Amino acid sequence: MERIRRIRGSGLLARFAVISAVLTVAVGLVVSQVLSHAIAQRAREQAEWTATVTLRLGVQSQLSRADLANGFDPTRLATVEAAVRSAQSELQHRSSAVSDLDPVRLNIMNLAGTIVYSDDHDLIGTHSSSDELPEALRGHVVSGFASSADDSGRDDGRRRLLEVYVPMQFSDADAPEGVMELYLPYAPVAAEIADGVRTLVITLAISLAVFWAVMFRFMAGVARRMRRQNEDLRSSVESNRHQATHDSLTGLANRVQLRDRMEHALATSATTGDLVAVLLIDLDRFKEINDSLGHSYGDALLRQVGPRLRSILREQDVVARLGGDEFAVLLPAVDGVAEARIVAERLREALHHRFDVDGVALDVEVSVGIAVSPMHGADAEELLRNADIAMYVAKEVKAGAVVFEPTEHVTAPSRLNVLGDLRRALDTDGELLLHYQPKFTLDGRHIEGLEALLRWRHPERGMVPPAEFIPVAEGTGIILRLTERVLGLALTQMRRWLDTGHPVPVAVNLSTRCLMDDDLPELVATLLAQHGVPARLLRLEVTESAVMGDAARCLDVLQRLHDLGVHLSIDDFGTGYSSMAYLRQLPVDELKIDRSFVMGMTDTQQDAVLVRTAIDLGHNLGLTVVAEGVEGAEHVAALQDLGCDIAQGFHFARPMPSDEIGPLLDRVAILPVPAAGMPTAR
Structure with missing residues (x-):
C-alpha cells in the first residue's frame, strides 16, 4: 500500500513508467504461460502420434483375438517383442524427433483390463487400474502425464512420463477389443518447452523493452508539453487574477480589490471596534497635463502617484486607482476622523512635491474626500459614495481635504449626489439601459x-x-x-x-x-x-x-x-x-x-436655407445626410423635396x-x- 501511495503521489511520467513496466512484464508472463501450455499440448499430440504409429506399424498385426483373451506363450511373446522393437526402429528411421520420445514402457491390455503383454514381464497377467482405460475402450486416444516408477519425489521433468492409451480394434470388429498403453519420457518435452519459452522470453523481452522505451520517450515528450502548458496556464491564471484585481497602468489595486478589502476591513472592525476610513484622491487639472504634454506624460505621472502615497502609509493600508486621475486609500484601522484627516494632509503634502516626468518638472495639487465608518456609512458602497461626494465638495471649494458631513453634504449640489449615484449604478447591473x-x-x-x-x-x-x-x-x-x-x-x-x-x-x-x-x-x-x-x-x-x-x-x-x-x-x-x-x-x-433647424424649416426661411445648405454640403462631400427632429408630415415632404436621405423623429x-x-x-x-x-x- 505504501508503494501504491508513493506511485500516486509521483509525477505523471513516473506513474506511466512504473505502470507500463508492470503491464509489460504481466503481458510477457501471460504470453510465456500460453506458449508453455501450447508446447505441452504439442508434446501430448506427438506422444499420441508416436503411440498410434507404434501400434499400427507392427504391434497390432502380430496380435490376435486369442492373444488378447488368453495371453502369450513364450514363443508368441518373443515374436511380439521383436515386432515392437521393429516398430520403434521404423519410427526412429522416419523421424528424428521421435528418437527423443523413445518409449519407456509398453503394455497391452484386453477388455477386462488384464495386461497380456508388457516389456516388463513381471506385469504380465496383472490387472490395470488406469482411469483412462474405459475411455480408450470406447475408441478414443487418451493422453496425460504420469510419474516414473522410480519417482524420488522431485518434479524436475526427468521423473515425469507422458502416458498414452491407444484403442486396438480389428478390421472386422465394431469396437476396440484391447488397449495399448505407452509411456514416453517427458524430459525431451520439458527441454523443448524450456528452450521455446527461453527464446520467447528473450524475443518478447527485447520487443517489449523497445516498445516501452519508445512509449516512454513519447510520454516524456507529452509530459514536457503538459508541464509547459500547465505552467503557461498557471501563469495565465495568475496574470488574469492579477489583471482582475489590479490597475493595468499603475499596478495598484483596482476598484474590485478595493471593494473586497473594504468589506473585509468593515467585517473585522465589527469585532475589533476599530474605525475604517476611505480617502478619495483626485488630481486637480490633470487634463491640462494630458492636453499640453500628451498622454504619455500623464500616464508616467500616474505611475509615480502610487509610490508617493505608499511611502506615507502603513503596510496594511491599501492604495487603489479607480480610473482616470482618481485614487483611493483604505485605512483599515484608525482612531477617528482626526487621524484620517492627518493622513489625508500627509498624502496631500507628499503629492505636492514636484514630480520629475521624463525630465519635465510637474507640480500637482489634489482634492481629497474623507469618509469614516460607521459614522459615514456601514458598507463599502456607502463609504465610497460619501467619500466621493466629499471629494467633489473639496474640488468645489478648493479646500484640499474635506470630511464628509451628513448634515451638510446631503444637501450639497444635486450634481454631486447624481455623480455618486451614477458611480454606484456603473458598479451594478440593471439600472443603466x-x-x-x-x-x-x-x-x-x-x-x-x-x-x-x-x-x-x-x-x-x-x-x-x-x-x-x-x-x-x-x-x-x-x-x-x-x-x-x-x-x-x-x-x-x-x-x-x-x-x-x-x-x-x-x-x-x-x-x-x-x-x-x-x-x-x-x-x-x-x-x-x-x-x-x-x-x-x-x-x-x-x-x-x-x-x-x-x-x-x-x-x-x-x-x-x-x-x-x-x-x-x-x-x-x-x-x-x-x-x-x-x-x-x-x-x-x-x-x-440638428433638430432645431429641421423643426423650424417649415416656419422660417432662414432654417429652410440652413437645412438646404447642410444637405447640399453633405452630398457634395459624399456623406449620407440625416435629418433629426422630424415630427410632422410637412417636415417629411420638405425634406423629400430637398433630397435628404434619412429621417429620425x-x-x-x-x-x-x-x-x-x-x-x-x-x-x-x-x-x-x-x-x-x-x-x-x-
Whole structure:
C-alpha cells in the first residue's frame, strides 16, 4: 500500500513508467504461460502420434483375438517383442524427433483390463487400474502425464512420463477389443518447452523493452508539453487574477480589490471596534497635463502617484486607482476622523512635491474626500459614495481635504449626489439601459439604422432624465466608463439581433472626453471582437462642437476608428463653428442636421436655407445626410423635396426598448449597409 501511495503521489511520467513496466512484464508472463501450455499440448499430440504409429506399424498385426483373451506363450511373446522393437526402429528411421520420445514402457491390455503383454514381464497377467482405460475402450486416444516408477519425489521433468492409451480394434470388429498403453519420457518435452519459452522470453523481452522505451520517450515528450502548458496556464491564471484585481497602468489595486478589502476591513472592525476610513484622491487639472504634454506624460505621472502615497502609509493600508486621475486609500484601522484627516494632509503634502516626468518638472495639487465608518456609512458602497461626494465638495471649494458631513453634504449640489449615484449604478447591473430610436428612409419603407439612447432607472427616483446626468458625467472622467458601458450594452443587443437575422446598424454617441482618449479605438476594437459584431454595423456619433474643440487631436482618434471599419457621424450639425478645411479632412460617413433647424424649416426661411445648405454640403462631400427632429408630415415632404436621405423623429418612431424593436424589424426591411466611406443610396 505504501508503494501504491508513493506511485500516486509521483509525477505523471513516473506513474506511466512504473505502470507500463508492470503491464509489460504481466503481458510477457501471460504470453510465456500460453506458449508453455501450447508446447505441452504439442508434446501430448506427438506422444499420441508416436503411440498410434507404434501400434499400427507392427504391434497390432502380430496380435490376435486369442492373444488378447488368453495371453502369450513364450514363443508368441518373443515374436511380439521383436515386432515392437521393429516398430520403434521404423519410427526412429522416419523421424528424428521421435528418437527423443523413445518409449519407456509398453503394455497391452484386453477388455477386462488384464495386461497380456508388457516389456516388463513381471506385469504380465496383472490387472490395470488406469482411469483412462474405459475411455480408450470406447475408441478414443487418451493422453496425460504420469510419474516414473522410480519417482524420488522431485518434479524436475526427468521423473515425469507422458502416458498414452491407444484403442486396438480389428478390421472386422465394431469396437476396440484391447488397449495399448505407452509411456514416453517427458524430459525431451520439458527441454523443448524450456528452450521455446527461453527464446520467447528473450524475443518478447527485447520487443517489449523497445516498445516501452519508445512509449516512454513519447510520454516524456507529452509530459514536457503538459508541464509547459500547465505552467503557461498557471501563469495565465495568475496574470488574469492579477489583471482582475489590479490597475493595468499603475499596478495598484483596482476598484474590485478595493471593494473586497473594504468589506473585509468593515467585517473585522465589527469585532475589533476599530474605525475604517476611505480617502478619495483626485488630481486637480490633470487634463491640462494630458492636453499640453500628451498622454504619455500623464500616464508616467500616474505611475509615480502610487509610490508617493505608499511611502506615507502603513503596510496594511491599501492604495487603489479607480480610473482616470482618481485614487483611493483604505485605512483599515484608525482612531477617528482626526487621524484620517492627518493622513489625508500627509498624502496631500507628499503629492505636492514636484514630480520629475521624463525630465519635465510637474507640480500637482489634489482634492481629497474623507469618509469614516460607521459614522459615514456601514458598507463599502456607502463609504465610497460619501467619500466621493466629499471629494467633489473639496474640488468645489478648493479646500484640499474635506470630511464628509451628513448634515451638510446631503444637501450639497444635486450634481454631486447624481455623480455618486451614477458611480454606484456603473458598479451594478440593471439600472443603466438603452432605448433605441429608428432612422427611416423618407418613404418610410426601410429602416436605415438605430440610435442608442441611454436611460437610467434609479432605484429610488425612478427614470432619471438624460439631461440631468449626462452633463454631470461629461464633466468628469466617469464619462469614459459610461461610454464603455453603453457600447457594451449596444453590442450585446446587436449580437442578439444578428442571431435572429436582423443586421441593423446602431449608433452610439461619443463625448468630447472620449475623443481625447487615445485608447478609445483599442477599446472599440476589443468590444467588437468580444461580441462578434461586424465593425460596419457600429456607428459612432460625435458633435460638431466636440470635434472642432481640438480638431487636430480628434482627427487621429477618428481616423483610427474609421480604419477599424466603424461608420462615423457628425451629430447636431449646424450648432457649432465648423472649419471647412477640417470638415473636409474628417473621415466621417454621415452628417446629421440638428433638430432645431429641421423643426423650424417649415416656419422660417432662414432654417429652410440652413437645412438646404447642410444637405447640399453633405452630398457634395459624399456623406449620407440625416435629418433629426422630424415630427410632422410637412417636415417629411420638405425634406423629400430637398433630397435628404434619412429621417429620425417622432413622426416615424419614438425611442423604445429593445423588446419593441424586434417586432418592428420583423415588419420593416433594413436598408443594406454600405461600406465605410460610401453614402447610402438615395
